[in-house]
Amino acid sequence: MMSAANANPALPADWRDFLALTKPRVMTLVVFTGLCGMLAAPVPIHPVLGFTAILCIALGAGAAGALNQWYEADLDAKMKRTQGRPLPAGRMERQSALHFGVWLAAFSLFLMYVAINWVATLILAVSILFYVFVYTIWLKRRTPQNIVIGGAAGAFPPLIGWAAATGDVATLPLLLFALIFLWTPPHFWALALFVKTDYANAGVPMLPVVAGERTTRIQIGLYTLPMIAAAAAPWPLGLTGMVYGLTAALMSGIFLAMAVQVATRRTAPEDGMIPEKRLFKFSILYLFVLFGALVIDRWVG
Amino acid sequence: MNDPRGEDVIHMPASELELIRARQRARARVMALLLGAFVVLVFAISIVKMKLGHSG
Numbered sequence: 001m002m003s004a005a006n007a008n009p010a011l012p013a014d015w016r017d018f019l020a021l022t023k024p025r026v027m028t029l030v031v032f033t034g035l036c037g038m039l040a041a042p043v044p045i046h047p048v049l050g051f052t053a054i055l056c057i058a059l060g061a062g063a064a065g066a067l068n069q070w071y072e073a074d075l076d077a078k079m080k081r082t083q084g085r086p087l088p089a090g091r092m093e094r095q096s097a098l099h100f101g102v103w104l105a106a107f108s109l110f111l112m113y114v115a116i117n118w119v120a121t122l123i124l125a126v127s128i129l130f131y132v133f134v135y136t137i138w139l140k141r142r143t144p145q146n147i148v149i150g151g152a153a154g155a156f157p158p159l160i161g162w163a164a165a166t167g168d169v170a171t172l173p174l175l176l177f178a179l180i181f182l183w184t185p186p187h188f189w190a191l192a193l194f195v196k197t198d199y200a201n202a203g204v205p206m207l208p209v210v211a212g213e214r215t216t217r218i219q220i221g222l223y224t225l226p227m228i229a230a231a232a233a234p235w236p237l238g239l240t241g242m243v244y245g246l247t248a249a250l251m252s253g254i255f256l257a258m259a260v261q262v263a264t265r266r267t268a269p270e271d272g273m274i275p276e277k278r279l280f281k282f283s284i285l286y287l288f289v290l291f292g293a294l295v296i297d298r299w300v301g
Numbered sequence: 302m303n304d305p306r307g308e309d310v311i312h313m314p315a316s317e318l319e320l321i322r323a324r325q326r327a328r329a330r331v332m333a334l335l336l337g338a339f340v341v342l343v344f345a346i347s348i349v350k351m352k353l354g355h356s357g
Contacts, residue, residue, distance in 0.1 A: 011317070011320065011321055011324065012324045012328065014324055014328075015327055015328050015331045046353065048348075049346070049349060052342065052346060055342075114346075115346045115350075
């Protein structure tokens, strides 16, 4: 359905709406983890090539976001959190979003291949395809495990950054991949707990909708444990120094305390879901701080 | 008129036509900026690759 905002089909979409299709806020974390993966690599990369690699990661993530919004326009229209996006709000035609996403993906891969190397290009391609086909099209509407498996899509950037610098993949970027992969369930389930109604209205089988709050809370607690193990592993394995190790220990301790609080409580009537919202916000800070500490650790070392 | 949506545009109020033109101008400006940036980037990548090729 077209809204009044775009009742005139001749009105071309605003360039800001194309920018919104790329999910710039999500891209911030993607770019940051990709950059840190690159800076943590033992081989320095020329700043121009490093900038190009990060640009390609950002464009690839933007393309995946645009294709996600193209496919999920009907779902987005049913959820408060997303109904203001360009497609559900009727400010853009679906075909424009599809073309934009496909061309942006192709461009990011082309540039990565020409300027950087085929390993980084391959991982970038896998991450885009995984997000669009495995997460968006296959899993999201079918299973409450959607964000568990789909979380892999967001875990690729440090691998891509590392591969851009070195041309291969090693243990440390694989551990960073595991960290983001295992971080995704507690992060998204904390969000799902306080926007449960939204997901239920849209028919998205998020864990709180399908299995209930109790199970979701327990799962948040359980997934936090291997996540912390992945976060801590680089230090005892000798892949990082003390700066990263101590930061990871401190931040993981706080994360665990918050996760335990969320896991052990029950929602009261008129509950403001404060611990869940706090865990969700802290989980974003957690990744930023850990990846930042990784880079500082490299510089100090 | 060369506009593929010519029929719609002809019967449109002036204010809407102006809005369309403003959007088109803004998009053209952004596209020009992006293309310019791309040219600069390709130039910089070429120079760096040549330098790395010589030093390697």
